[in-house]
Amino acid sequence: MTQTRAPLPQGLDEFLAAAGWSGATIEPLLGDASFRRYFRLHKEGRSAMLMDAPPPNEDPTPFLRAASWLDANAMRAPRIMAQDAPRGLVLLEDFGHQRMRDHLDEHPADEMTVYRGAIDALVRLHDLPPGPFLNYSLAEYLREVRLFLEWYCTARGIYVDAPAFVAAWEEALAPLLGRQRPGVTVLRDYHAENIMLLGSLEDQGLLDFQDALVGHRAYDLVSLLQDARRDVPHAVEAAMLAHYLRETGADPELFLADYARLGAQRNVKIVGIFVRLWRRDGKARYLDLIPRVWAQMERDLRHPALAPVAAWFDANIPADLRSAMGGSFEA
Known part of the structure; x- marks a missing residue:
């Protein structure tokens, strides 16, 4: 299920350009119980997930630390493709739709x-x-x-x-x-x-x-x-x-x-x-x-x-x- 409208995070164009995802189609996803938001990106047959964890209510640093540790220990966390922690932006591997x-x-x-x-x-x-x-x-x-x-x-x-x-x-x-x-x-x-x-x-x-x-x-x-x-x-x-x-x-x-x-x-x-x-x-x-x-x-x-x-x-x-x-x- 997707939201019909959601304002995009500030600085997103610059972040996506640096990550090689400029021009991607952006699909907002239904949120959870936190202030975090998620978007699915599509570009040239590829997909990725964007986490928007905006300060001051959110800080992606604990997620990044845990994801890195899990990945280093062969636990299946999504790979971190790009990050801008001060802005709360993280580009992640897309695990798909099947919860x-x-x-x-x-x-x-x-x-x-x-x-x-x-x-x-x-x-x-x-x-x-x-x-x-x-x-x-x-x-x-x-x-x-x-x-x-x-x-x-x-x-x-x-x-x-x-x-x-x-x-x-x-x-x-x-x-x-x-x-x-x-x-x-x-x-x-x-x-x-x-x-x-x-x-x-x-x-x-x-x-x-x-x-x-x-x-x-x-x-x-x-x-x-x-x-x-x-x-x-x-x-x-x-x-x-x-x-x-x-x-x-x-x-x-x-x-x-x-x-x-x-x-x-x-x-x-x-x-x-x-x-x-x-x-x-x-x-x-x-x-x-x-x-x-x-x-x-x-x-x-x-x-x-x-x-x-x-x-x-x-x-x-x-x-x-x-x-x-x-x-x-x-x-």
């Missing part, structure tokens, strides 16, 4: 094969030494879960015990902190809309990894298998977790407990982010995704590892909102 999400919508029978390819990519990533990224610290985990208080609870107009919320998360997350050292590269937004199929079901390309950190092995599995944007059948989730455990030899009990911890943490964060996208940025379409995310969060909270957080939800979030999986918002 994992779109393929599975049309061919649900391929789910096991496609998801196994995505898990195998994580196995390869986790075999590497961690990349040159900051650590996924307890402070960052707590900053993220506070988004639930700041945006969801505020939008609901409900009074909650904020100090107890943070304390519950500190208690729940403490056991996994030692198990994420020395850590692995965590892409942080690894899901079916950020994975491209490049000619076969197992040949997959990575997108949207500019927020990479060094953290726990379970995080990107949560991102993939507890997808905020599509329903992943429980049978697929269970099979992929079992496949990962077989391939890596991770301790099943400890790993699945940490998977639940990070599942709850990520889903709580996403609820807050989706409300923020509505209230701050006027993107009401993200409200429709909250029931799925809320349901996944409730399932994670049933794990004994989340007992302190589950108790906080029981004491602070009204039952009618929880039974409605977060309730409905007036957009």
